[in-house]
Amino acid sequence: MDLTINNENGAAVARLRGEIDHHTAKKLRTELDKYIINFRPPALAMDMSGITFMDSSGIGLILGRSKLLKECGGSLEIRGAQPYIRRVLKLSGIGRIVRIS
């Protein structure tokens, strides 16, 4: 699991690579929260194009970050999810809370 967060023209983009499960979600949660709390970005995009696997642990991860961002005055967007990850996203109904593009 690998995570890099960059500020691209004023917008924060978190690029995730690898597999999101209960084991890897813990580390991602810590790193993303550290960034959100320190930088309070008005918008954060999680780029999932490098994610090869995600189970419902990923839903918990997205929901938690969305909530924290909202508390910090920002919003979350999910982008680049592969079809098999979109199936999990769709099943969860998370699209009603977080923008998926």
Next chain:
Amino acid sequence: MKVINEIKFIMPSLSVNESAARAVVSSFLIQADLTVEELSDIRTAVSEAVTNAVVHGYRGSSGKIELTVKLLEGREIYIRVKDSGCGITDIKQAMEPLFTTAPEEERSGLGFSVMESFTDKLAVRSKPGKGTVVTMRKRLRVHGS
């Protein structure tokens, strides 16, 4: 049900073994010539079941998780995930979408919903204090030729 081939994988309830369990299932199922979608569905369902055992079955403790995968005649996959953990007192409630006993760990309460939608049959047997057995079945597409 005639078993063509089967594998049993026993692991300690460490979260790092969630990916090990997925890798074992993927390797074993190479022989069944699955579509990318079928394999992804099975990997996700197995990951949910093993995670439940790690997070809930052995909450605050540890033990063994037994994963059994069978390739059945007629292109059907049988999966069983067994733990000897704390068990589930109310299975019906545990299977309700979004129900979770671990919100502080950001568990979404969707594990059983994912298992249910990504396989054809899901059965959960549990005895408080004894453990939980999750069995799933999935029929594979028959390839043309």
